[in-house]
Amino acid sequence: MPALxxxxxxxxxPVGFWRKTLKPALHPLHLTVNEGETFGFLGPNGxxxxxxxxxxxxxxFPSSGSARxxxxxxxxxxxxxxxxxxxxxxxxYDYLSAPELLDYYARLSGVPEVERRRxxxxxxxxxxxxxxxxxxxxxxxxxxxxxxxxAQAIVHDPRLIFFDEPMSGLDPIGRREVRELxxxxxxxxxxxxxxTHILSDAESLCDRVAIIHQGExxxxxxxxxxxxxxxxxxxxxxxxxxxxxxxxxxxSDHHVTGDTVRAVVSGGDxxxxxxxxxxxxxRIVSLIPLHGTLExxxxxxxxxxxxAQAPRTQEVKA
Amino acid sequence: xxxxxxxxxxxxxxxAVRDRVLYNLIIFALLLVATAPLFSQISLGIEKLILVxxxxxxxxxxxxxxxxxxxxxxxxxxxxxxxxYTILSRPxxxxxxxxxxxxxxxxxxxxxxxxxxxxxxxxxxxxxRGLAMDDARLLIAIYFIILEFFxxxxxxxLFSSFSTPIFAAIFxxxxxxxxxxxxxxxxxxxxxxxxxxxxxxxxAYLVPNFATLNVISQVAHSESISAxxxxxxxxxxxxxxxxxxxxxxxxxxRRNLK
Numbered sequence: 001m002p003a004l005x006x007x008x009x010x011x012x013x014p015v016g017f018w019r020k021t022l023k024p025a026l027h028p029l030h031l032t033v034n035e036g037e038t039f040g041f042l043g044p045n046g047x048x049x050x051x052x053x054x055x056x057x058x059x060x061f062p063s064s065g066s067a068r069x070x071x072x073x074x075x076x077x078x079x080x081x082x083x084x085x086x087x088x089x090x091x092x093y094d095y096l097s098a099p100e101l102l103d104y105y106a107r108l109s110g111v112p113e114v115e116r117r118r119x120x121x122x123x124x125x126x127x128x129x130x131x132x133x134x135x136x137x138x139x140x141x142x143x144x145x146x147x148x149x150x151a152q153a154i155v156h157d158p159r160l161i162f163f164d165e166p167m168s169g170l171d172p173i174g175r176r177e178v179r180e181l182x183x184x185x186x187x188x189x190x191x192x193x194x195x196t197h198i199l200s201d202a203e204s205l206c207d208r209v210a211i212i213h214q215g216e217x218x219x220x221x222x223x224x225x226x227x228x229x230x231x232x233x234x235x236x237x238x239x240x241x242x243x244x245x246x247x248x249x250x251x252s253d254h255h256v257t258g259d260t261v262r263a264v265v266s267g268g269d270x271x272x273x274x275x276x277x278x279x280x281x282x283r284i285v286s287l288i289p290l291h292g293t294l295e296x297x298x299x300x301x302x303x304x305x306x307x308a309q310a311p312r313t314q315e316v317k318a
Numbered sequence: 319x320x321x322x323x324x325x326x327x328x329x330x331x332x333x334a335v336r337d338r339v340l341y342n343l344i345i346f347a348l349l350l351v352a353t354a355p356l357f358s359q360i361s362l363g364i365e366k367l368i369l370v371x372x373x374x375x376x377x378x379x380x381x382x383x384x385x386x387x388x389x390x391x392x393x394x395x396x397x398x399x400x401x402x403y404t405i406l407s408r409p410x411x412x413x414x415x416x417x418x419x420x421x422x423x424x425x426x427x428x429x430x431x432x433x434x435x436x437x438x439x440x441x442x443x444x445x446x447r448g449l450a451m452d453d454a455r456l457l458i459a460i461y462f463i464i465l466e467f468f469x470x471x472x473x474x475x476l477f478s479s480f481s482t483p484i485f486a487a488i489f490x491x492x493x494x495x496x497x498x499x500x501x502x503x504x505x506x507x508x509x510x511x512x513x514x515x516x517x518x519x520x521x522a523y524l525v526p527n528f529a530t531l532n533v534i535s536q537v538a539h540s541e542s543i544s545a546x547x548x549x550x551x552x553x554x555x556x557x558x559x560x561x562x563x564x565x566x567x568x569x570x571x572r573r574n575l576k
Binding site for chain 2: 054060077091092105162
């Protein structure tokens with residue numbers, strides 16, 4: 001069952017003072033996230049990740065399109081009882097203590113008082129803040145605030161949780177703690193929608209990822225599949241630098257050391273390269289398959305301008 | 319709905335109570351009330367008159383300063399600090415947020431007025447060496463001051479729903495100043511001709527009529543306040559503030575909160 005269906009959501013902002021023109025922040029986006037899945041929404045800064053989340057949370061209104069969250073129209077406020085949200089670099093009411101803040105948010109989410117009394121201490125324990133007492137949030141460190149942020153996102157036990165850059169600005173220890181908390185939620189079977197530009201986090205947590213750049217969806221799929229897409233390359237080393245001129249159109253990257261050439265070639269061009277090298281009288285030293293990473297795929301999809309990009313990738317359900 | 323509304327109301331009240339600036343204003347106002355007997359020593363025989371005027375004016379002015387000072391940031395601060403993101407991502411309707419903020423600030427002002435009134439009556443007790451039945455009439459002036467808070471809070475919230483805090487403060491103070499002299503605006507309209515008359519009449523009815531809510535001078539001189547005026551002012555303040563809050567809700571309901 002899909003937990004989230006984004007049906008052509010788009011957002012344009014008017015720019016200019018006198019003659020206003022519309023600048024697209026998000027092109028029509030189509031995306032499906034299945035229940036129980038941990039989905040990574042990746043992209044560089046300003047790609048449209050936060051805009052997408054703001055649209056889904058009702059903070060801004062779409063220029064076109066719609067979405068369904070947990071099989072209900074995304075405008076329906078009642079569905080938000082089952083949705084949690086952690087904004088990027090969250091700021092909370094700093095005059096409150098952590099238990100007060102969680103109690104406030106739980107009340108807004110309709111959690112009964114008896115349940116709040118039981119749940120909040122347990123939740124503070126879970127995020128490692130059981131000893132903060134009545135200390136106001138203004139005295140909290142960045143890492144502690146992020147943990148409070150996660151606690152407020154799950155205080156009402158939602159089925160679907162949106163995290164916007166949850167590891168942003170944290171030190172390595174803080175990042176690991178947050179990653180473990182998200183992993184714990186994943187193990188409980190929660191559906192998680194995670195935006196990040198830290199690819200190692202996405203790689204370790206997500207079942208599927210989508211890559212967005214300049215407001216456009218550039219790729220989507222299972223992490224391993226995407227990695228293998230960029231992995232179809234080989235590194236070829238040969239003696240005979242004179243042959244480079246004949247094969248330069250086939251190689252994407254090369255280094256020459258004396259008479260030895262080290263070059264990267266795509267899987268499809270490898271046979272042609274080897275044949276041409278033999279014709280040129282070059283001696284092949286080695287042929288090594290390259291292992292792709294999510295970073296390789298990400299860079300491929302997001303480097304350069306819009307015109308230089310591959311065509312928009314279509315949705316592929318896992 | 320009631321639970322969400324009361325949660326937002328109480329949190330707004332709690333924020334104001336924990337704001338140190340609010341304490342500064344309250345202490346300053348209480349000091350003013352407390353020192354009123356000292357001022358009155360320079361005018362023998364009219365101590366009570368001066369105390370009533372100074373005390374009630376302090377309750378009104380400081381309440382209005384607090385209303386505008388806190389009111390201008392009610393919405394814009396939540397947008398700027400992005401605390402609103404974690405509110406609207408819950409089953410909270412935008413109108414509930416605005417209404418909750420309104421009632422929260424109103425609650426702050428009423429509690430503040432209650433304590434200042436207590437201080438005022440204490441000062442009165444000291445100056446007059448006892449309270450007379452007639453002093454209960456002063457409560458009508460305080461009731462009208464609270465009605466003033468209803469309107470000032472509503473218009474400040476309205477400005478806060480679409481403007482920056484600085485502009486909201488300028489608009490709110492300007493409207494308060496014009497509203498205080500709204501009777502003069504009515505007089506000007508009656509003397510003017512043509513388009514000016516229409517514009518002045520329109521402006522006179524559009525700005526809140528704070529003049530009708532100010533009976534400090536009357537109660538200080540022991541003049542009676544008619545029940546008709548109490549009823550009129552109550553209905554007027556409720557309708558005016560309701561209209562301003564509804565407009566704020568409509569504006570806020572359509573805003574993209576970047």
